């Protein structure tokens with residue numbers, strides 16, 4: 234549906250973005266991991282997820298299929314246990330959901346660790362926000378719901394891909410909402426995936442909170458505005474940077490790709506290289522909030538290379554993930570060969 238005339242309010246005003254020149258928090262150490270997971274209760278549903286993930290991994294590993302964990306969407310930091318207010322991280326889930334589709338089309342099985350109710354592979358094309366599915370429908374003469382003739386061609390392609398993925402059990406949807414749920418689930422899935430070693434790929438597109446409220450300081454009920462003189466003062470702690478534990482301990486043989494999100498182009502590559510040096514993983518994909526849908530930069534230990542859509546590709550509605558994913562898959566293939574040479 235071109236020529237969208239609607240007002241959009243979800244694009245942040247980057248002029249007021251926080252100063253990202255502040256030094257990064259240190260990578261998490263084993264003691265940080267022990268403290269965090271000991272002091273916070275695991276989500277009550279974790280054992281169910283563990284069973285589902287183990288079954289999914291086993292099913293695909295037997296078929297020698299590579300598996301990618303795609304994380305997608307933003308994590309929340311609740312300010313009350315009976316949550317009325319929370320701090321959210323910006324992410325619609327487009328990067329993750331679109332990337333998952335291209336991994337699936339390239340033969341991967343996908344564990345999709347996503348913010349509940351954010352965009353999902355395939356249904357993202359007709360979600361309530363982008364293209365309301367009702368706009369694609371008409372009522373036939375005998376009162377039946379039908380898809381408009383003009384959309385049949387486009388929709389049958391998406392529907393066939395969606396059905397193929399469903400019928401072959403290629404996509405496992407695992408939700409999160411809070412940063413705690415995300416971190417507990419990320420650790421669990423990483424440790425389950427570590428059994429398939431270099432055939433597992435981690436593609437961390439989720440926007441993870443940098444700060445959180447330790448559970449010991451979260452009030453049970455809605456904070457009353459007349460308390461503390463009508464102000465709401467929140468004292469947050471930095472979220473341990475568990476990417477280091479993922480690399481060093483949870484899935485040490487797997488290839489790990491993280492995303493670096495900035496709004497200031499002058500620090501993007503420096504920050505991406507900083508993340509690579511700090512966590513010692515294989516690839517950081519840097520992207521700017523303002524241009525993330527048509528350009529990204531691949532930063533490895535010894536290179537930085539922009540991947541961009543041409544104006545014609547932008548006009549044709551090509552997804553930049555159609556360029557990103559094949560490049561990531563090539564790097565994963567090389568990583569697997571390297572690990573096999575090392576006997577891993």
Ligand SMILES: CC(C)(COP(=O)(O)O)[C@@H](O)C(=O)NCCC(=O)N[C@@H](CSSC[C@H](N)C(=O)O)C(=O)O
Pocket residue numbers: 306323324325326327328329437438439440441473474475476477491492493494495520522525
């Ligand atoms: C979120 C977006 C921009 C996609 O947007 P939508 O298409 O609207 O969903 C994604 O491309 C991205 O940059 N994701 C990463 C964003 C992010 O928060 N990255 C962190 C590093 S990864 S989060 C920290 C890591 N899990 C750890 O524990 O150390 C950063 O920039 O600092």
